[in-house]
Amino acid sequence: GTITGEPFAPPAAAEALPKGGTWRIGTRIKDIKSPHTFSWGEQSNVARQVVEYLTMTGDDNVTRPYLAESWDVSPDLKTWTFHIRKGVKWTKGDELTADHVIWNLKRCLDPAVGSSMIGLVKAYLLNEVTGPDGKPTTELWAPNAIEKLDDHTVRLNCKLPQVAVPEHLFHYPMSILHPDDKGVFGIGAQGTGPFELTEFDLGKRAVLKRRTGYWGGDAAIDGMEQIDIGDDPSASIAALASKQIDGLASAYPSQYDALKALTHLQYYDVKTAETGVMRMKTDTAPFNDARVRKAMRLAVDREALLQVALRGLGSVGADSHCSPVLPDYGTVAIPTRDVAAAKKLLAEAGHPDGIEADLVVPNDIDWFQPMAEASQQMWAEAGIKINLKPIPGASYWDVWTKVPFGITIWYHRPLCTMLLGLAYRTGVPWNESGWSNKEFDALLTQAEGTLDLAKRKEILAKLETIMEEDGPLVQPVFRNVFSFQDKRVKGYTAHPSNYFFGWMIGLDKA
Amino acid sequence: MTSPLLSVENLRVEYHGASGAVTAIPDLSFAVQAGESYGIVGESGCGKSTLLMALMQHLGRTGRIAGGRILFDGADLTAATRRGIAMVYQDPNAALNPTMTIGSQLAEVPMLVPGVGKREALDRARQILADVQLPNPERVMARYPHQMSGGQKQRVVIAMALLANPKLLLLDEPTTGLDATVEAAILDLISELRARHNTALIYITHNLGVVAQVCDRVGVMYLGDLVEEAPVRALFATPKHPYTRRLMACVPHLGSTKHSTSFLPIPGQPPSLARRPPGCPFGPRCDGFAPGRCDHPVPDETTEADHRVRCIRWAEPGATLAASAAPLAPSLPDDEVVLKAADMSTVYTFAGSGFRARKVRLLANAGLSFEAHKGGVLAIVGESGSGKSSFARVLSGLYPSSDGTLAFGGVDVGRRDVTQRTAAELAAIQMVFQNPDATLNPSHSTEFPLRRVLKKFGLAKGERAISAEVDRLFDLVRLPRGLRRQRPSRLSGGQKQRVAIARAFAAQPQILVADEPVSALDVSVQAAIVNLLLQIQADKRTTILFISHDLALVHHLADHVVVMYLGKVMEQGPVGRLFAPPFHPYTEALLSAIPVADPDAVQSRIRLKGDIPSPIDVPPGCRFASRCPRRIGDICDTIPPPLRDTGEGHEILCHIPVMTLSELQTKKNEFVFN
Amino acid sequence: MTAIDHLPAEPVTRAPGLLRRLPTSGVAMCGLALILVWVLAAILAPVLPLDPPNKSFYAALAHSAPSAAHWLGVDKSGRDILARIVFGARQVLTVAPTAAIAAYLIGCPLGLLAGYYGGWVDAAISRLCDVILSFPIIILYVILISTIGPSVLNIVLAVVIAASPGIARIVRGLTLEQRHLDYVAAAQLRRESAVFIMLVELLPNCRGPLITDFCLRIGYTIITIGIMGFLGLGLPPPDPDWGTMVKEGTVMISVHPYVSLFPAIAIVTLVLGFNLLADGLRELALKE
Amino acid sequence: MIVLIARKLLSVILTLLLASFLVFAVSEFSPGNVARKTLGPYAPQESVDLLYQKLGLKDPLVERYGRWLGILLGLRADPLQDPALKLNFVDPRGARYFGNFGYSSLYKAPVNDVIWSRLGATAMLAGIAFAIIVPLSLTLGILAGMREGGLLDRTISVFGIVATSVPEFASGVFLVALFVVLLGWLPGTSPLTTGGGWPVWSQLVLPVSVLVLYDSGYLVRMVRGAMVDVMNRPFIRTAMLKGLSFPQVVLRHGLRNAMIAPFTVILLQINFLISGVVVTELVFAYPGFGRMILDASLFGDISLIEAATLIALCVAVTTQLLGDAGYALLNPQIRLR
Ligand SMILES: Nc1ncnc2c1ncn2[C@@H]1O[C@H](COP(=O)(O)OP(=O)(O)OP(=O)(O)O)[C@@H](O)[C@H]1O
Numbered sequence A: 001g002t003i004t005g006e007p008f009a010p011p012a013a014a015e016a017l018p019k020g021g022t023w024r025i026g027t028r029i030k031d032i033k034s035p036h037t038f039s040w041g042e043q044s045n046v047a048r049q050v051v052e053y054l055t056m057t058g059d060d061n062v063t064r065p066y067l068a069e070s071w072d073v074s075p076d077l078k079t080w081t082f083h084i085r086k087g088v089k090w091t092k093g094d095e096l097t098a099d100h101v102i103w104n105l106k107r108c109l110d111p112a113v114g115s116s117m118i119g120l121v122k123a124y125l126l127n128e129v130t131g132p133d134g135k136p137t138t139e140l141w142a143p144n145a146i147e148k149l150d151d152h153t154v155r156l157n158c159k160l161p162q163v164a165v166p167e168h169l170f171h172y173p174m175s176i177l178h179p180d181d182k183g184v185f186g187i188g189a190q191g192t193g194p195f196e197l198t199e200f201d202l203g204k205r206a207v208l209k210r211r212t213g214y215w216g217g218d219a220a221i222d223g224m225e226q227i228d229i230g231d232d233p234s235a236s237i238a239a240l241a242s243k244q245i246d247g248l249a250s251a252y253p254s255q256y257d258a259l260k261a262l263t264h265l266q267y268y269d270v271k272t273a274e275t276g277v278m279r280m281k282t283d284t285a286p287f288n289d290a291r292v293r294k295a296m297r298l299a300v301d302r303e304a305l306l307q308v309a310l311r312g313l314g315s316v317g318a319d320s321h322c323s324p325v326l327p328d329y330g331t332v333a334i335p336t337r338d339v340a341a342a343k344k345l346l347a348e349a350g351h352p353d354g355i356e357a358d359l360v361v362p363n364d365i366d367w368f369q370p371m372a373e374a375s376q377q378m379w380a381e382a383g384i385k386i387n388l389k390p391i392p393g394a395s396y397w398d399v400w401t402k403v404p405f406g407i408t409i410w411y412h413r414p415l416c417t418m419l420l421g422l423a424y425r426t427g428v429p430w431n432e433s434g435w436s437n438k439e440f441d442a443l444l445t446q447a448e449g450t451l452d453l454a455k456r457k458e459i460l461a462k463l464e465t466i467m468e469e470d471g472p473l474v475q476p477v478f479r480n481v482f483s484f485q486d487k488r489v490k491g492y493t494a495h496p497s498n499y500f501f502g503w504m505i506g507l508d509k510a
Numbered sequence B: 001m002t003s004p005l006l007s008v009e010n011l012r013v014e015y016h017g018a019s020g021a022v023t024a025i026p027d028l029s030f031a032v033q034a035g036e037s038y039g040i041v042g043e044s045g046c047g048k049s050t051l052l053m054a055l056m057q058h059l060g061r062t063g064r065i066a067g068g069r070i071l072f073d074g075a076d077l078t079a080a081t082r083r084g085i086a087m088v089y090q091d092p093n094a095a096l097n098p099t100m101t102i103g104s105q106l107a108e109v110p111m112l113v114p115g116v117g118k119r120e121a122l123d124r125a126r127q128i129l130a131d132v133q134l135p136n137p138e139r140v141m142a143r144y145p146h147q148m149s150g151g152q153k154q155r156v157v158i159a160m161a162l163l164a165n166p167k168l169l170l171l172d173e174p175t176t177g178l179d180a181t182v183e184a185a186i187l188d189l190i191s192e193l194r195a196r197h198n199t200a201l202i203y204i205t206h207n208l209g210v211v212a213q214v215c216d217r218v219g220v221m222y223l224g225d226l227v228e229e230a231p232v233r234a235l236f237a238t239p240k241h242p243y244t245r246r247l248m249a250c251v252p253h254l255g256s257t258k259h260s261t262s263f264l265p266i267p268g269q270p271p272s273l274a275r276r277p278p279g280c281p282f283g284p285r286c287d288g289f290a291p292g293r294c295d296h297p298v299p300d301e302t303t304e305a306d307h308r309v310r311c312i313r314w315a316e317p318g319a320t321l322a323a324s325a326a327p328l329a330p331s332l333p334d335d336e337v338v339l340k341a342a343d344m345s346t347v348y349t350f351a352g353s354g355f356r357a358r359k360v361r362l363l364a365n366a367g368l369s370f371e372a373h374k375g376g377v378l379a380i381v382g383e384s385g386s387g388k389s390s391f392a393r394v395l396s397g398l399y400p401s402s403d404g405t406l407a408f409g410g411v412d413v414g415r416r417d418v419t420q421r422t423a424a425e426l427a428a429i430q431m432v433f434q435n436p437d438a439t440l441n442p443s444h445s446t447e448f449p450l451r452r453v454l455k456k457f458g459l460a461k462g463e464r465a466i467s468a469e470v471d472r473l474f475d476l477v478r479l480p481r482g483l484r485r486q487r488p489s490r491l492s493g494g495q496k497q498r499v500a501i502a503r504a505f506a507a508q509p510q511i512l513v514a515d516e517p518v519s520a521l522d523v524s525v526q527a528a529i530v531n532l533l534l535q536i537q538a539d540k541r542t543t544i545l546f547i548s549h550d551l552a553l554v555h556h557l558a559d560h561v562v563v564m565y566l567g568k569v570m571e572q573g574p575v576g577r578l579f580a581p582p583f584h585p586y587t588e589a590l591l592s593a594i595p596v597a598d599p600d601a602v603q604s605r606i607r608l609k610g611d612i613p614s615p616i617d618v619p620p621g622c623r624f625a626s627r628c629p630r631r632i633g634d635i636c637d638t639i640p641p642p643l644r645d646t647g648e649g650h651e652i653l654c655h656i657p658v659m660t661l662s663e664l665q666t667k668k669n670e671f672v673f674n
Numbered sequence C: 001m002t003a004i005d006h007l008p009a010e011p012v013t014r015a016p017g018l019l020r021r022l023p024t025s026g027v028a029m030c031g032l033a034l035i036l037v038w039v040l041a042a043i044l045a046p047v048l049p050l051d052p053p054n055k056s057f058y059a060a061l062a063h064s065a066p067s068a069a070h071w072l073g074v075d076k077s078g079r080d081i082l083a084r085i086v087f088g089a090r091q092v093l094t095v096a097p098t099a100a101i102a103a104y105l106i107g108c109p110l111g112l113l114a115g116y117y118g119g120w121v122d123a124a125i126s127r128l129c130d131v132i133l134s135f136p137i138i139i140l141y142v143i144l145i146s147t148i149g150p151s152v153l154n155i156v157l158a159v160v161i162a163a164s165p166g167i168a169r170i171v172r173g174l175t176l177e178q179r180h181l182d183y184v185a186a187a188q189l190r191r192e193s194a195v196f197i198m199l200v201e202l203l204p205n206c207r208g209p210l211i212t213d214f215c216l217r218i219g220y221t222i223i224t225i226g227i228m229g230f231l232g233l234g235l236p237p238p239d240p241d242w243g244t245m246v247k248e249g250t251v252m253i254s255v256h257p258y259v260s261l262f263p264a265i266a267i268v269t270l271v272l273g274f275n276l277l278a279d280g281l282r283e284l285a286l287k288e
Numbered sequence D: 001m002i003v004l005i006a007r008k009l010l011s012v013i014l015t016l017l018l019a020s021f022l023v024f025a026v027s028e029f030s031p032g033n034v035a036r037k038t039l040g041p042y043a044p045q046e047s048v049d050l051l052y053q054k055l056g057l058k059d060p061l062v063e064r065y066g067r068w069l070g071i072l073l074g075l076r077a078d079p080l081q082d083p084a085l086k087l088n089f090v091d092p093r094g095a096r097y098f099g100n101f102g103y104s105s106l107y108k109a110p111v112n113d114v115i116w117s118r119l120g121a122t123a124m125l126a127g128i129a130f131a132i133i134v135p136l137s138l139t140l141g142i143l144a145g146m147r148e149g150g151l152l153d154r155t156i157s158v159f160g161i162v163a164t165s166v167p168e169f170a171s172g173v174f175l176v177a178l179f180v181v182l183l184g185w186l187p188g189t190s191p192l193t194t195g196g197g198w199p200v201w202s203q204l205v206l207p208v209s210v211l212v213l214y215d216s217g218y219l220v221r222m223v224r225g226a227m228v229d230v231m232n233r234p235f236i237r238t239a240m241l242k243g244l245s246f247p248q249v250v251l252r253h254g255l256r257n258a259m260i261a262p263f264t265v266i267l268l269q270i271n272f273l274i275s276g277v278v279v280t281e282l283v284f285a286y287p288g289f290g291r292m293i294l295d296a297s298l299f300g301d302i303s304l305i306e307a308a309t310l311i312a313l314c315v316a317v318t319t320q321l322l323g324d325a326g327y328a329l330l331n332p333q334i335r336l337r
């Protein structure tokens, strides 16, 4: 991301939008009680209309100021100073202050709360310690790690250099709640955002009404209704066809053709780093041999997979989880399919007759199955026999760090370093493959501490190459995040993380 | 002669089934005068019901009247004129709607006449119920069919038919399936009603005895043809058609026993409709069959006024056999007692039905005591529900007795059921069941049970020996060996019963329990089976326990008779003593209810009221007291009657002294067996 | 005895057995024809000139509609729908009858035991069956499959658990009907074992209604497998499963209806076949 | 009488106990860990373990079942609502009351908050369907069975057999394709809110049709079979030969007898309906009970599954009892024993 915040005035667009109307959007309505422990983007899409973040990463992957008006960073990338916007009023009228922000930051980093923010910032803000009960836990690495400079200035003093701090502050659990609400969100909860939650029915719908006095200017629409349309992709098509909803929070690749045929809809998409990684557990045979992993990569035809799994709505990947759309992507060549080479590698690794393994496929992501099935065919040609084991999506999360071979959904992150740091650094909790590469770790740390973008991209190219040669992934495609909205919906843009923002929207009269 | 009420001319009825058309009635003519009672007899499947249904113009979807005409009251029978004909059905259970009260089912009939309202209809229904001698018509009206006994239901069906004020009443075996005592009462009722209403009747039955009692004229049907027609007396006195004669030779002949005559069954069985012989339909089974003559169509001949016969040889003397045959030299019982029941009781316990949740004890046999001698035939008679089968089940080991002893060869087998008996004991007591359809497993060949018996009792070892033994058994019961591998469904009822007998004899039993082995069979088949049993018994000197409700048949074949009522032995003795006074009042009633195949026979008319009560709660005194026509007072209800010995092993369980009984009964009974 | 008594008795001509009379029933023959078409297709699938069912034709993805190359079109992965339907028939026609047979293997003995012994054996078995039969059937399947996971074995297992109580109940009823018939008593009198009586004497006589039930049950099992596929609990990929195919096609039903239309037709025709056959058999049995 | 009712009740309770235990036992085989599913993929393993322990998931099966039963009967407080656990589980009804189904780990709300509105929605759907299915199939079945083999019979029979051969998911998707996508006459989903401009009744048309099609096909065949059976019984012949007209025979003698056998079957349809509802609700995104059960099963939300099956079983058992009672009422042979 861009380190120093560009000035960013969200309401600017709202001026031109038609006023009034209720935007009905189809999504899933999940539990929203505890924003700091949200696990799903859908949860945050209800809350984010009410409570806001210090920063905001746009659909262009650039992170800009938000509740934090601007920020400064020390050259060693260890000291981050955030200037909180003045005049931001909570629903009940009091002003947003640094104390509020610090309360939220500390709460998110309190291990007792259990927010996923901990995983994100652990490396540079926390120390791992043993708790009173003998269990490992975390605490702030230094008493002044979170420091209040004045009523509207907060400083983070980091243990290690980190470029992605503004991006981390837009991680969806990191919303700024009013301390009076004690971390609980619901109808009547206070917020700084443009809407208030007026109705909430779990699994059915959430109704939000515009509030007046929003610091960025009142939203154009009167309100929005988020409607649970279930998991069935055809149900949402039908709902759109019969105009029961104006749009979808996000559409599945399998829905594309049908939705495209509905002429009253407008298509929105954005290239992202969202992907499904077919990751191999590097401590489990046969995947403990880098040649086998490389052979797996060589045997797949990325373009074909892109067509089959995503109907071409995406881009090919190079097994490094780094997407070209991200600002710090280092350009590398996309590997081409080479079955002979794959066979040769397998033979060298001691598997002249090929290998056999199970691939665990969570069945809640509609494009995993076609990708897995097509890959299975491709692998078979290289003598690799893969059996598909579909399991319910919810159950996959119980085994995602354990199964020898599985497909894991990774949603978009705005920086390559963020992704690599989360999932591929030795020993990090989400290193689902158990992969460990000293050279990689060192280079990654170096990249995280490098402010200069061009230099960082160079380091990343090296990291990506290491992953291509040694890494734990077959990661052939990135998916475009896309959505359909009624043509009367104005101002909508597809966000790489499937976020949407009510204040951007205007509605033409029906 | 006035024009007849009903005249059927050259009637032809066909059935068009999936497998083509068959002619059930090829060409049939007869007439019924107003008020006349016309009987039709014939073996099963000869087209009796078809004829009635043709008269009712209701042949179902497959049947149709293909020729001839039916005149009723001088006009062609149509749906409108059919109103004058009403019908009584064979099975009263099925004929009544189980979900409607008797009253509303009856009331439907008068209400068909325009202008008759519901109230009037119900009044008439009530009246007619009284007419058919149902007690308390008001209550009967409110009942559902299942709340009534079979005899009562048949009365309701008759009442329903009468409600239409029919000129002609058709009765399709209305008493088959009813107990003889109930049957007698129904027949009385029919005769009486006919006298009162002057209704003409067509009565079809396979029971010659019934015809003799209720009909003026009789037609004998065979394979859809009326082979003989005559006034009832003439027919019974001088049957002319060989079929009629043979039919009569199959029913127990009065005054004769197995020692004097034997039945003369009709050989073979009626051909299927599709294989009707070209000439005389009875030709193939007739011992007077004359090639070249009998295989051309036979015309009707009127031998004398009112007597028609369809046989070209009727006048030729000696053309057919006599009406009975020489005895089979039956075995006589030894002195050796093979089976001795002493005070044997059988109790069923079961969870109470309906809302009664406690256990119910049902005393099916209450203290039976009698002996069976080797080589003899011990008959057990009694109405339905008197506990005959229960005893058979105990004896064969299907159910344990609960009290007393049942000594077989000196060992008490009563308490031990099949699982506890030794193989020898099992083999020694074998059983032939009533229903030939249920007694063979439809899924297995006929030889299967025989083979299993031989194998299980180790009577033949090795495939060849077993096979030879099966052949021998088939010969024994006179079944073609070719039937060995047939499924039972391809066998006639008589053939099935023969297989069942072969199966019983396969174990080389000392005692054969035959639980109503012939009551489900046609008379002709019945005769053949009885002959067969007697024949085998004579050869093997097996003791037979013959269970029956047919006293006439028992009279023919038994050596010793036990009369049971409600689980108790009412009277027992040698056959000669039992069928002569003094009788137990119950035996007396049973005897008087026998439909005797002789129009001239005069029977006393002792009719039992009601049906046999449930053995769950029996009176403390005489079990028969509630229905006894000779009840002498409260003593009968309260004090168990004494056992009175009249000598020669003849015992009567009654409060009335033997002498008194004897006097009463000889006076009244002009007709007595023997 | 006269010679005439030995007159060879003419065997009673009765309608031949149910299966031999089958050709007389138009309904049953229609059903049989439908089933046979699918059975033949399933058997001949490997030799028929079909594309491999799991092979994606990437070129065909752009024009997925039925064409000369792909008669019924291709699915969203570019796989030939015709080939997948035909190979799917192999799946269905092995899994459904296997499951039904397995259910019978459990249900029949239970029903026989309950019907033959009565008393507490009957009470225990009937109670257990009642419990399972009280479950709305799909809910039972969903709970079972979603917990034990979808696989051929598990689907068979689920069908066994869900269907065998029903079978047991039918067999029990039939056994109760037969149990008091004299041929059972006759078998007892020659001291046949209970197992022999149940299996050799009683069971064969239950076959009429059971054959009908078996056909219906296969039909219903096919529907169930279809529903499981539709709920996302179908047979494991990539091998074709009709229910899953319908499910996958529903998303594009408005644009490419053939994707789910044809597998749905396949399910309907096959189930219809079994239902017709069962109906015909039942009619025939009644006509006896 | 009282004894009889008591015995029936006892057997019902036994059935429910056994069934709920079976569900518990089956859930043993469920892959995945509810704690993990609850906390989401990114929660640290420690918190997952902690929650696992707090939820008491490591206790033996019987113990968990006993606890569940105790909570349900109001004999013990739901330990999960203990604020000390910091699970944030609050039930406005309190932690201990009769009928406490516990806390749904899927919806993170008391089961009683989740389940009843969905049950209501499903009851409406099934109720309307039932109200159409019963008269429809009775009429058709009786018309068909009245004259066996006639043209009407054959037409209706073909309808019946085809309808039963088309699974709900197939008819569902094709109805949607036709009426929603092609013709645009009806809404494609049934969220039961009027926000989309479609009145609620219009949202019910398709789901109800799907249920009606499948179930009435089956019932029509049942009723027809019973009617054919009755029309071949001798007492019908008696009635005809009495001189009653054919409609009189059918109405007075055929109908009631023909209703006896299908009566229990009709009530058992409720069970079928609930099953059909799962598929239908999925197709039409209907906010009902069936979809909830599917979600709960996939998630492994044992409290919700238990509650749902218990409710479904209660419905099934009640209808069975009603069926038995109605059967007895229709059938004097049982009523007046
Ligand atoms: N619907 C039918 N279709 C074809 N054949 C039939 C039909 N009904 C009766 N038959 C045949 O017609 C013949 C006469 O049958 P019917 O019932 O009239 O005989 P029955 O004398 O009344 O016999 P039973 O004493 O057994 O009642 C039999 O051979 C029977 O098989």
Ligand SMILES: Nc1ncnc2c1ncn2[C@@H]1O[C@H](COP(=O)(O)OP(=O)(O)OP(=O)(O)O)[C@@H](O)[C@H]1O
Pocket: B348, B349, B350, B362, B364, B382, B383, B384, B385, B386, B387, B388, B389, B390, B391, B549, B614, B615
């Ligand atoms: N298994 C049983 N359980 C309970 N009661 C029974 C059983 N079998 C027979 N009974 C009853 O026992 C009594 C005697 O029956 P049983 O069958 O011995 O009479 P039966 O003289 O053979 O009559 P039928 O002439 O009708 O065959 C009847 O009241 C009958 O209802």
Ligand SMILES: [Mg+2]
Pocket: B048, B049, B050, B172
């Ligand atoms: Mg007859």
Ligand SMILES: [Mg+2]
Pocket: B388, B389, B390, B515
């Ligand atoms: Mg008996």
